[in-house]
Structures are given as structure tokens and as C-alpha cells.
Amino acid sequence: MTSINNMLKNVAKDTTIYGLGRVIIGIVGIFSIKLYTSLFSPDIFGTYSLINTTVNIAIMVLTGWLLHSGFRFSNEYETDEKNQSFYSTLFLCSIVITLISIILVGSVLKVLNSKIPGELSRLIITGALFLGTQSNSMILFNLIRAKRMSGLYTILGIVQSLFKLIMIYILSTFTKLGIESIFVSGMLLDILVSIPIIYKLKLVRHVKINHFSTNILRRFIVFGYPLIGVSITTWVLSTSDEYLIRIFRNAAEVGVYSISYKLVAAGFGLVNTSLMLGIYPIILKTWKEQGKKGTEKLMEKILGYYLIITLPTFVGLTVLAKPILKVLSSPGYIKGYTIMPWLALGMVFQGFTEYIVKVWELQENTKIIFKLMIIAGLINIIGNLIFIPIYGFRAAALTTAVSYLVYLLLVIYLSGKFFTWKFRIGSVFRTALAGSIMALVLRMFINIINRSTVYLILGIILGAIVYLVALCATGEIEEEISGVRMVLKNRRAK
Template identity: 25%
Template sequence: MSESKSTSIGSKLKEVGSHSIIYGLGSMAQSAAGLLLLPILTGALSKDDFGVYSMIVMASTIASAVFYLGITSALPRSYFDYASNEDRRAVFTTAFIILALGAVIQTLLGYYFGSTISKLLVRNSSYGDAVAWAFLGSSMGFINQYFFNYLRILRKSISSVVFSLISFIATIGLTLLLLHELPGSLIAPFQAIVCSQIIVMIIILIMYGKTAFIFKFKRNEVSKLVLFGGPIVVASFGLMIIDSVDRIIIERTLTLADVGAYSAVLKVAALINVLMIVPFTQIWSPMMMEYRSHSNIKDLFSRVLSVFLIVGGIILVGAALFAAEILSLLIQSGVNSAMISSFLIITLGTLIYGTTNILAAGLFYERKVFQSTYIYCSVATLKIGVSLLLIPLFGITGAAASTLFAYILIPVGIYALARRYFSFNIDWRKLFVLGMICFLPIIYGLVFSEKYHFDFSVRLTWFTLTLYLIFLNCFSKDERIGIKKMLSYRIVK
């Protein structure tokens, strides 16, 4: 019986791993556009203009976090409540209508109030057109994310990756073209995003529109979707406040150039999202709903959390040892020690925050998502106070420290609420060992890398040794055997 149970968990872990790798390619394609735009835009725009661009992106991100109405997150919860394909298509159609309404409202808001928003952001109303294009682009972006989410539910991972690649190629190509025609234009990158989102949307509708939609509206699902998605909107808005308040305070207390530097660091720190957290979430969110009634679900959660943090620890060690090279490659306007420290602090915080996708399961299972709003709103309030204290004293490093503070509090608070409905064992011993192994490389990157800049080959050797120590101490004997078999199979194949 135990062997069967272990085999079942192993197969599910393989499902998480294999789809995460595929979705990782798609995530890298989606996010690579933002990362590749970073050297393009930091090279094409002045430091102040890039600061303005970053503030407008921040505003459009906050808007999309509100006007997507939580529907993309609510879809899997209602979708798997039905067994028949017709009912599931009806849920998809109903949810899409609600989502489209949110997109229209956001677009109109950017069009009619763009100048006002521009003045609020940078105390200059002349960027209203850029705001309008940014709001349109982000609204179309969350509609396409809804389609991507549907493809993940169907396990159409290859299709999801292909569409992401199309979006990536179109965004980069159109941005370069428009910047060539309009050098230094702030509107050009937003127009490129709109055009690329239109291209992807048309292709998805042609290929999957007939099978996804149905002329059936489930009225009984409207309240369920809205009540499930509404709290997620509040939580998302709280998270947006947590992520954006630093840039607002930096703009008021420092300079637009500092806003640009900090925004650039945030984008690079999002690499851990691109490489691991987003791909994992894309497969894990529907899986944890689909398998929630299985007998071994708690063991699966325990294993998934451990593997998630081990993989994240490896990425974090790589970031700590090679931070200067990574930042210099992606930021063309110059890198300093404050930016390196901020990059590592935010990367660590992002990894810790990523565990929320696992720890919040109880709230999703029992439709108690509204309770998460207590945590996000409380942490957002605390974050504002901490940022106001630290940023004037320590600049962008203080902003990064306040972000780490918030990113630790959120999963801790969420799990304190969620474990009342669903809990699982956390292997604290394994996580402690992982922390001890990663401690020295992280401290080196944060404190000593500028003063004691080791040769690249030395750091590469250090990274390899750390990998070996993690392999020996953070995996059981059976897991090590399984990893060796998998690697040997891949190499031979």
C-alpha cells in the first residue's frame, strides 16, 4: 500500500516537474520580452524618461490587478466543479464575459483619465497618451492570460508555449521597429505591446474559440465567480500597493533616475519568477484543485513545498554568486553596489513569497479566499510605514529590505489562516539544512562580492560544490537514485 502511495505521489511530482519545464519555456518567452526590453529601453531612453516609463507600467499593472476581477484565478475553482464538457465550456464563457467587462472599464479609464493619472504619477500631465496605450495593453494582456490559463487547464502546454513565443517575438520586433521610427518615444513600447497582444488573441480565437466557447450563460456561476474573484482582487491590489509604494516614495524623496534604477532591479529580480515560480504556479494551481480529494494529497503538498524551496535555493545561490554579471548584462545604464544588494534581497523575498501558492490551499478549497485580504491589507499598511522609514535612510536598498519584510509576512499570515481548513507537514529539518548550505553564498553576494571579487571560475566551482551539498543533504537516498536515473536517461537519450 505504501509503495502504491509513494508511486502515486511520484507520478504527480513528475507531472508538476514536466509541465513546469514546458511552462517554464513559455514563461521565459513571456517574461523574456520584459527582460530584453530592459537593455533596449535603458539604452534608448534617458534615465528620467525610463523612470516615467516605469511609473506608467506600475500604474497599468495596478489597474489590471483590479479590473481582471480575479476571474483568471476563479476559473479553475468553478471549472472542476462540473464533469460534463458542456458545463465546463459554459463556465468558461460566463467567466470570460465578466473578464471582458473589466477590460473595457480599464481601457476607458486610461483613455478618458490618462492625463490625470499621468499628473498623479509624475506631476506632469503630458504623458496621458502613453497611459492610455499602457492601460489598453495591460487589459488585453490579462484577457490573453485568461486564454493561457484555459490551455493549462486542458494540459495544452505546448500550445501555451507557442503562443508565448509569438507574443515575445512580436513585442520585441515591434518595439524595435517603432523606436526606430520614433526615437526616444515613450508611447512606442506600449503600442508594440497592444499590437502583439492583438496578434496572439486573434490566433488563439481562430484555433480554440469554437471549442472553448458555447452559447450558454451560467447565471448561478456569476455570483460564485465574483465572490471568489473579488477577494483575490483586493488581495492583488494589496500586493500591488506592496510592490509599488516603494517607487512612489522613491519618486517623492529621491529622483526619477532612482525610480528607474529600482524598477530595473525589480525586473531582473523577477528572473526567479520567470525560471521557476510562474511555471510552477501555472501547473500547480489546476493540479491542486483537480487532486484535492485524493487520499495522499497532504503528502504531495509536503514534497512539493520541499522541492520548490530546494530549486529556488539553487537559483538564489546562482544569483548571489553571479549578480554583477547578470545585472550588467541586462541594465545598460550602469550598475552599482546598492543595485546588486537590492537585487539579491528582492530575489530572496520573491522566493519566500512564492510559497504562498502552496500554503494558501485551505482557503481555496473551502472558498475562504476573502480571508487572505486581511493579510494583504495589513501587510500593505505595515509596508508603507517601513518604506517611509527605510528609503530616506538607505535609498533603494531600504526599499528592497521593506519588500523582503512584506514578502515574509504574507505567506506566514496566509498559512496561519489556511491551516485551519487544510494543513500538511513541513519538513523543517530539510529546510534548515538547505538554509545553512545557501547561507555563505548569499552573504558573499550581499556583503562581500564588491570587496572580494573572486574569479568567475572560482565562483563557478563554489556554485557546483553547493549543488553537490544540496544533492547529498536535501534529498533522501531514494530521491537521489531517482534523480540519477532521470539524468542518465536524459543524457543517453
């Protein structure tokens, strides 16, 4: 049985690998925002954003249950015979569902051909094709993550994001493709990165029609279908705002909101995603080997690390919102800086919630997650319906943050009835103090940081250094520093 300390070492190892990849992917994502805003006007990008949001919700509804089930159960089917049944059931379902979806979209477009402008029609059909490649690519990536192939996952993720950006520029600049070049590039890169995963998992050998298992399918449905509801309500909380902004305001406001959201998501993606990618497989292993008590101890540590890592991201995106948008977007998008603090706060709440709801996923009780998200989703929709017509995209950011806060409070309260959550008040205070010092220093130099891209980069580095020094001064990471010293000492001794 693996100890908690060894589990945390595995978390650190995987998170470091994922983290390095996410840093590169995040930087590419930030450059993609600069590319999008220079190539496409807010109204055109707003239209793309709505189609892309529709594609994402379709992926959640159609194949999200397979995505979650594939990750949750992949390590329970490890023999060749079990692998054949597991992979065959998983991918035959996914392929059939996506093919039917593409055919349906094509049929609808053919019927409505005269009523839909040609550019919009091309955008929709490329979006539907992207749905097919993206959904299967996501399942493949989840499988290698479940098997802790962190190196392969990271390398392919970097290749995918970097070459997609290059391809978008080439296709949109040197061909007749417009904004649909984003979908076309995504399709081609999905296919490219899927090939080594298929080879690594030996899927060509394993996936056969006669290995399809109805028993495994039933297990997928029982576990995965409630999570479709979770995915839908996650979409309601995060991106349904764009539809309501388009209905009550205009496509240009959708574009401004979408770019601000993407920037905040890119910032949090540098830390949140890498942490979760490394942690969840370890949580599953701890639950299996050490049960509830061991998992409680692990989660206490993880939530503390989450706060330490995400707080400087929140502070940076809040204090530096306007300089960031001035550097990374065109003038038509800059007014979105006013909503970035609220979007960032919502993502902090969302991140905490993602860890806490794992206790229900571990018990395969996903229905309660769906019910709680319905409540949060309804609050979001009602708030948007009331305030977006009056205040526009700014109201959407605020209602999203409030909805995530309600969701977080509900999951803490209800999960606390059977799972002990220990929040160390002293640790929270010390971390908050370090974040406040970072914010104060950045505010002191904001006029200098505002001058150029170089000063913005220096400001981000300054903020990170101040935060780290403040953490050390408060003693919050004393244990971690001692651990690093011990590792270095042991290596020298060898």
C-alpha cells in the same frame, strides 16, 4: 484515483515543459532589461514604470476576479452546454469591463488635455489600450493552463516575449514612438497569441450573449472578489514602493529600483513561475480526488522542492548582484545592486506564501487571504512612509522583505490550525548547507567573475554545478536520483 507518486510525475512533466519555456522567456526578459536601459534614461523609464504599475493594478482590480475564477472553475464546466455558459459569462464580463475602462481613460484625457504633456498623454492612452488586450490575454492563458495544455502555453509565451522584444527595438528605433513602444508591442503580441487559444478552445462557437449566466457570475463574484483585495495588497507589497519613491525622491530612483526589481523577478521567474504553472492544476486534482490528507502529503513534497529550486537563485542574485547589473544595465542603474539581496529574499518569502495560501483557495475561503495581506500591506506602507524619505529606494526593498516575512509567518500559523504542515528540518539543513557552499565558492571567484560577461556566465554555471554536487553529497536528492536511474533502467529494458 491517481496516487501521490503519479501526481508528482505529472508535476514533473508539466513543470519541465513550463520550465523550459520560462528559461527562454527569462533570458528574453534579461535581454529586455539591457534593451530598456540602453534606449531609455532612468527618469523616462521611471515614468513608464509608474504607468505600467497603474495598468497592472487596474487589471487586478477590474478583471482579476475573472482571471482567478476562470482558472478555478474551468474544469467544472466541461460539457458543451456548460462550456457555453461558462465562457460566455467569463468573456462578456471581461470585454464589457475593459471597453468601459478604455472609454473612461480617453474621456479623462480629453478633459485634461491641456494640463498633461503630449508624451505623457500618449503613454497613458497606449497603456489603457494595453490594459484591454493584456487582461483578456491573461484570462485566455489561464484557461489553457487549467486544462494542462502546457505545450501550447509554453510555445505562445515564448513567441510573445521574443517578438515583443524585437518589435520594441524596431518601433523605438525606426519610428517616432518613444517608450510607449513597449505598450504598443505588448498590444500587438497579445492579439497575435490570443488567436490560436480562441481557436483551440472554440470560443467563437461558445461565446454568445444569450448564454450569459447570472448564476455563474455570482459564483465568480463570491470566489473572485476577495482575491481582488489580495491582488491589490500584492501590488502594495511589490510595486507601490515606486509611487512613494517618486513622491519623496525622484523618477530616476524609481527607474533604478524598477530595473533591479525586474532583474530579480526575471531570475525567480525562471524557477518559481514554471513550478507553480505545473503544480497548481495538480493540487486541484489531488484535493478533488484524495482530500486533505492526500493534499498534505503532496504539499510536503512541493515545499521541499520549492526550497531546493529557489535557494540557488537567491544565492546567485545576492552574491552576483553587482556583476549582473554591470553587464545588463548602463552606469546610471548600477547602484541598484545594493537592494537586490533584499528583493530576492522578499521573493523567497512570497513564493512560500503562494503555496501555503492555496489551502484556503481550495476551500473557496479567500477572505482570510485578503485580511492577512492587508496586515502585511499596512506594514509595508507605514515602513515606506517612515524610511523612504530618509534612505530612498534602499528602504523600499527592506520594508518589502519584512512585510513578506510577516505575511508568511501569519499564513503558516493560521493555516496550521486545520492543515498539517510538515517541514523536514534535516532536509532544510542539507539544502541550506549546499546553498552556503555555493555562496562561498562564488565569493572566492568574485573578482574574476566581475571581469566580463563571459566570466559572469561561467560563474553562474559554476555556482549551479557546485550547488548540485553539494546536494548530492549531502544526500538531499538521493531519492530523486534513484527515481531517475529507475526510469532510465526501465527504458533500456524495453
